[in-house]
Amino acid sequence: MAIKIRKVTVADLSTLKEISIKTFTDTFGKQNTAKNLHDYLEESYNDGQLKQELENDDSAFYFIFVDHQLAGYLKVNSDNAQSESMGENHFEVERIYILPAFKHFGLGKQLINYAIKLAKVANKQVIWLGVWERNFAAQGFYNHLGFQRISEHSFYMGTDPQTDYILEKSI
Template structure:
């Protein structure tokens, strides 16, 4: 079993779009209307939006490969790229998704460890992320890794307002 992490760049734009749509659909399509899913996917993962995000120097994307097959990705933000005002001492994990067939192989933990390593290298004091209040598997996963709920914010899935819990881990 080999696990590899590669940073994404603009040449990866279409691959990033494909895995973003695939993993988001796998994770949320059962709990959301087709109309709201379509609206969100078009807004969040169109090529112009992803190109803008990839070009932002305060955001980075990484692919994770399992036995040389693309299995998932993570997006991290610092400074003004963070989706909430969390200050200069924070690193945000905005997206972390693993294809369903690769779950339960520890890849989410590998990607989170990459984010923690990046935060530590940049002298950040905490790492944070938003998790949908109904995503019980993800909430349990983050709690096991030492994240605690420190707030909540609205997340719009199409025209439906949902609640994301803000989970934070203080770094040593």
């Protein structure tokens, strides 16, 4: 199994949009109303929004491939791009999404390790992320990797206010 991680560019916009919608729907679609899911996808994964995120110097996306097949992606933020004001020494993992056919191959761990490497290169001391309060599998995964819950914040799925736990790990 050959694994490759590469940075996403604006030229990859349509692929990023497609995989974002597919993986988000797979992960959260069954737990939310169709309208709230639709509204969230329209707001968060439209071409303009994704292009703006891709062009932000404090954000980066990375595709992960297994045997030359796109399997998922990572989005990281630093400094002013972080979704919460966490400080200059923090580095955010905003998204890790893996396509269903590639789950349980250890790709999430590889992407976390890649994010930690990026954070260290950027001279950050803490890596953090938000995880939905009802995503128990992800919470267990991050706990196993040494992340600890420090707080929470609201996340809106359409009109539905939900809670994300904020987890962090010193690096």
